[in-house]
Amino acid sequence: MRVHGVERGVSRAGRPTSLFHIEMSQRYRHTAGFADPFYRGIDQGVLRATRCDGCGAAWFPPRPFCPVDLAETAWYDLPGTGTVTAATRVHIPPPFGGVEAPYLLASIRLDGVEGGITHRVLGDRIPEKGTVVAVKFMEGVPAHPLLRAAFEIEGRAA
Amino acid sequence: MNGPTRRRDAGDRVFVVGVGMTPFAGFRDDATVRDMVVEAARSALIDAGAGAAAVDMGVAAYESDHFNRQMSLGHVLHEAVGLVGKPAVRVEGGGATGALAIRTAVMALGSGAARSVLVFGGEANGRSVDRSTASEILAMSADFEWETPVFGTFAAPYALMITEHMRRYGTTPEQFAAVAVKNRRMALDNPYAHKGMSITVDDVLASRPLSDPYRLLDASLLSDGAAAVLLATGDWAERHASTFGDRPPVAVLGTGSATDHPRLSDRPDDMFPHFAAKRRAAEQAYRSAGLDDPADEIDVAEVYDSFSGAELQAYEDLGLCPVGKGGPAAAEGRFDLGGQTPVNTSGGLLGRGSAVGATGIAQAVEIVAQLRGEAAGPRAVPDARIGITDTHAGVGALSVVNVFGRAA
Numbered sequence: 001m002r003v004h005g006v007e008r009g010v011s012r013a014g015r016p017t018s019l020f021h022i023e024m025s026q027r028y029r030h031t032a033g034f035a036d037p038f039y040r041g042i043d044q045g046v047l048r049a050t051r052c053d054g055c056g057a058a059w060f061p062p063r064p065f066c067p068v069d070l071a072e073t074a075w076y077d078l079p080g081t082g083t084v085t086a087a088t089r090v091h092i093p094p095p096f097g098g099v100e101a102p103y104l105l106a107s108i109r110l111d112g113v114e115g116g117i118t119h120r121v122l123g124d125r126i127p128e129k130g131t132v133v134a135v136k137f138m139e140g141v142p143a144h145p146l147l148r149a150a151f152e153i154e155g156r157a158a
Numbered sequence: 159m160n161g162p163t164r165r166r167d168a169g170d171r172v173f174v175v176g177v178g179m180t181p182f183a184g185f186r187d188d189a190t191v192r193d194m195v196v197e198a199a200r201s202a203l204i205d206a207g208a209g210a211a212a213v214d215m216g217v218a219a220y221e222s223d224h225f226n227r228q229m230s231l232g233h234v235l236h237e238a239v240g241l242v243g244k245p246a247v248r249v250e251g252g253g254a255t256g257a258l259a260i261r262t263a264v265m266a267l268g269s270g271a272a273r274s275v276l277v278f279g280g281e282a283n284g285r286s287v288d289r290s291t292a293s294e295i296l297a298m299s300a301d302f303e304w305e306t307p308v309f310g311t312f313a314a315p316y317a318l319m320i321t322e323h324m325r326r327y328g329t330t331p332e333q334f335a336a337v338a339v340k341n342r343r344m345a346l347d348n349p350y351a352h353k354g355m356s357i358t359v360d361d362v363l364a365s366r367p368l369s370d371p372y373r374l375l376d377a378s379l380l381s382d383g384a385a386a387v388l389l390a391t392g393d394w395a396e397r398h399a400s401t402f403g404d405r406p407p408v409a410v411l412g413t414g415s416a417t418d419h420p421r422l423s424d425r426p427d428d429m430f431p432h433f434a435a436k437r438r439a440a441e442q443a444y445r446s447a448g449l450d451d452p453a454d455e456i457d458v459a460e461v462y463d464s465f466s467g468a469e470l471q472a473y474e475d476l477g478l479c480p481v482g483k484g485g486p487a488a489a490e491g492r493f494d495l496g497g498q499t500p501v502n503t504s505g506g507l508l509g510r511g512s513a514v515g516a517t518g519i520a521q522a523v524e525i526v527a528q529l530r531g532e533a534a535g536p537r538a539v540p541d542a543r544i545g546i547t548d549t550h551a552g553v554g555a556l557s558v559v560n561v562f563g564r565a566a
């Protein structure tokens with residue numbers, strides 16, 4: 001922490017006031033935790049989810065255990081396709097950068113699992129509900145590991 | 159469905175015996191969060207005519223250590239408002255924090271753990287935090303593991319919800335822009351509001367886009383501010399609150415709370431454009447208050463208008479109009495002054511502003527003023543008897559609805 005300076009003046013309400021200009025910074029070693037196989041997966045070109053071998057329920061985002069029978073879940077590969085529920089053009093870049101604004105963002109129901117993901121869609125026309133999309137893995141070092149993946153528009157659902 | 163099912167008896171009623179707040183502002187350059195909370199708590203105690211020494215318990219409401227620059231702020235505030243020695247609890251529930259603190263106090267009073275509870279909340283969400291720092295902190299309100307890397311503004315998930323609402327029901331940007339116009343106009347009459355504005359639907363539609371279809375003037379304000387209420391049993395109020403008999407008493411008639419999947423994309427398709435937690439919280443609150451027909455019985459409401467369209471979605475999920483009809487109802491003025499149920503007479507988050515920990519409490523301050531007949535000027539709702547507050551966290555992950563009523 002550091003105080004860069006002290007500003008003395010009169011407040012908006014007309015009272016004497018002192019402003020301390022303070023700087024703090026935080027750095028973290030943030031683990032992917034249980035989701036580690038997911039992140040290794042997107043580096044290898046596959047989207048992964050988890051399922052319960054007991055009752056067959058499956059989840060994305062992945063869960064470590066089944067809340068019904070308390071069994072540990074197993075990782076499996078998704079086909080990487082899905083359907084848009086709703087989409088928007090976002091005019092503010094995401095917090096870690098790596099994507100130029102404006103960009104497209106969609107809520108996507110993923111095939112092969114009960115669940116969905118809110119993620120980036122490539123292109124510049126906002127896709128309608130029902131648009132079929134497929135994951136595409138980006139080259140280079142992403143600004144955040146999750147941005148290794150994006151979705152491409154395939155067409156309309158049958 | 160869980161939750162209380164009986165109407166409260168007069169004997170175990172919870173009364174709002176004092177209310178107070180600071181003005182909400184873009185930057186209180188002369189007051190820390192602590193100073194603002196003390197200012198609001200003192201106002202509430204003066205309004206009640208009761209000293210802090212007689213109060214049994216404190217509930218502190220605030221969301222973010224990052225914005226407030228103080229860990230364990232709860233007991234710091236507890237001491238500052240004069241409650242040291244008494245039991246303390248800090249409550250956090252995102253945008254619903256203040257309302258959840260009131261609900262917590264009602265539960266403490268209902269359990270017999272306390273006969274009076276001072277609820278105080280505040281937040282420094284304004285411009286003491288520089289813009290890029292504020293953006294980083296706010297981005298952490300989304301799911302840091304699965305959402306924050308892909309969007310940093312809450313305009314995005316709200317935009318996804320309203321996009322599906324538009325597709326399904328024909329809701330238009332003009333209809334939700336009308337909410338932004340109404341609430342900013344209401345704020346012009348509220349001396350505690352952050353920023354009242356006289357604007358038109360065209361002004362909203364011409365403002366800078368944030369996340370289509372939402373624009374800058376569809377988005378609510380980030381404010382510095384604090385608010386407090388003193389809740390008590392009738393017995394306590396008669397003994398310790400010297401102003402209790404001077405005006406129509408206001409009681410908490412009911413409270414409800416429920417949750418939904420925090421990540422929008424986990425929600426079932428049929429509920430995608432709706433706030434499921436809000437529906438459940440409202441049903442629970444209305445049942446505990448004994449309301450059968452909310453659209454008819456509720457006279458005034460403070461609704462969580464984080465984005466203009468969220469207010470018209472809330473009309474539906476709070477049962478104030480049929481599902482899918484929020485847009486036309488907003489455009490027709492059904493929720494404006496003189497309409498079926500005036501909504502956000504304070505100006506709402508769009509006009510009065512939002513200091514997160516204080517927001518749900520400030521809503522209660524407005525409703526109590528309306529029910530007592532103390533709301534001044536054009537925003538007064540004549541002869542209001544029942545009012546509600548509505549807030550939620552995230553994009554509806556946690557909802558709290560509180561019902562207030564004039565008891566005489």
Ligand SMILES: [Zn+2]
Nearest residue numbers: 052055066069
């Ligand atoms: Zn299972």
